[in-house]
Amino acid sequence: MAAEPAPLSLHFPLLQRFPALSALQPIPLCNLPTPVETFPGKATLWIKRDDLTREDQGGNKPRKLEFVLADIRRRDADRVITLGATGTNAGVATALMCQRENLACEVITFPQPDSDIVRLNQQLMRGAGASLTARGSLFAAALNWYLHPRRLDRKSYFLYAGCSAPVATFAYVNAMLELAGQVDAGALPAPAHIVVAAGSGATVAGIIAGAALVLPAAEIHAVQVAPDRVGPFTACHPQVVEKMVATVWQSLRTADASLPEQCPTRWQWHEDQFGDGYGVATPASRAAISEASQSGLALETTYSGKAFATALALTKQHRSPVLFWQTFARGKIPQA
Numbered sequence: 001m002a003a004e005p006a007p008l009s010l011h012f013p014l015l016q017r018f019p020a021l022s023a024l025q026p027i028p029l030c031n032l033p034t035p036v037e038t039f040p041g042k043a044t045l046w047i048k049r050d051d052l053t054r055e056d057q058g059g060n061k062p063r064k065l066e067f068v069l070a071d072i073r074r075r076d077a078d079r080v081i082t083l084g085a086t087g088t089n090a091g092v093a094t095a096l097m098c099q100r101e102n103l104a105c106e107v108i109t110f111p112q113p114d115s116d117i118v119r120l121n122q123q124l125m126r127g128a129g130a131s132l133t134a135r136g137s138l139f140a141a142a143l144n145w146y147l148h149p150r151r152l153d154r155k156s157y158f159l160y161a162g163c164s165a166p167v168a169t170f171a172y173v174n175a176m177l178e179l180a181g182q183v184d185a186g187a188l189p190a191p192a193h194i195v196v197a198a199g200s201g202a203t204v205a206g207i208i209a210g211a212a213l214v215l216p217a218a219e220i221h222a223v224q225v226a227p228d229r230v231g232p233f234t235a236c237h238p239q240v241v242e243k244m245v246a247t248v249w250q251s252l253r254t255a256d257a258s259l260p261e262q263c264p265t266r267w268q269w270h271e272d273q274f275g276d277g278y279g280v281a282t283p284a285s286r287a288a289i290s291e292a293s294q295s296g297l298a299l300e301t302t303y304s305g306k307a308f309a310t311a312l313a314l315t316k317q318h319r320s321p322v323l324f325w326q327t328f329a330r331g332k333i334p335q336a
């Protein structure tokens, strides 16, 4: 029997805390709250199971799409045009949402090292009816997306890589309020460290802003997995995250003028797992994926393996609780 959906106040604690943000009208697409649990054999290492956000394809994208879909509906768009790597998880989540919502979907891709997840995700995007346009480099894909012939078409919604439209950052502010509720309910101790992969940066930006609201003693660790520059543009870089934090914080302040002018942040940027590039495993991430898989935690080489390597290192360094935010879920081929 399917679980009863959580009441909206549990699903979107953000709207309880900031009633003015109800205007965003996010659409529930996820099973929330996601569970928290300890990692077997490591009493101070906790996992936030965002792999369980949805049954068809979980991970961090469905949380973002709750806010993005509302934006798409507000603009009355009938087509979504996004970009990502050949095996983009965001592309799969977007394609599945577009299929459910009867929206056309185009995904412009750039190459990444081949893997079973990459092949699976290509199959899932095609299976959901998305049209895929392969470009030879990240720069070429980004250029195609920015200068797309439909750029000025009001019915086309241009969704940045990682499902990271500006409204997507709210999703992880909401997720932090959800986590704080779980701490209050005694499901886990207040984490001293929270570790998450940073690609477009929207997930960690939401976590940083959310921590400032509800878990101010937590130190947030962003693990860089993508290049810091794409042609002339700054990409996976702390400045991009800072800008996203400042933008979402301004919206929170507009909803609650008692907040301080600047978001009080406690966070670190980790570049050591970037290694030889996007989607290329490092020795530490390979070891972390193998350790996780022995305990039934499924990770991949592009994002979650690299972040988990950092979480394991922090667990060795500190006695205080470390929370690894599991943002990856393997998609499932729909049964005919």
Ligand SMILES: Cc1ncc(COP(=O)(O)O)c(C=O)c1O
Pocket (backbone or CB within 6 Å): 059, 060, 089, 090, 161, 162, 164, 197, 198, 199, 200, 201, 202, 203, 204, 303, 304, 327, 328, 329
């Ligand atoms: C599994 C996984 N984890 C983490 C991320 C990074 O999220 P963000 O783009 O919000 O930084 C992504 C983004 O594509 C992802 O697919």
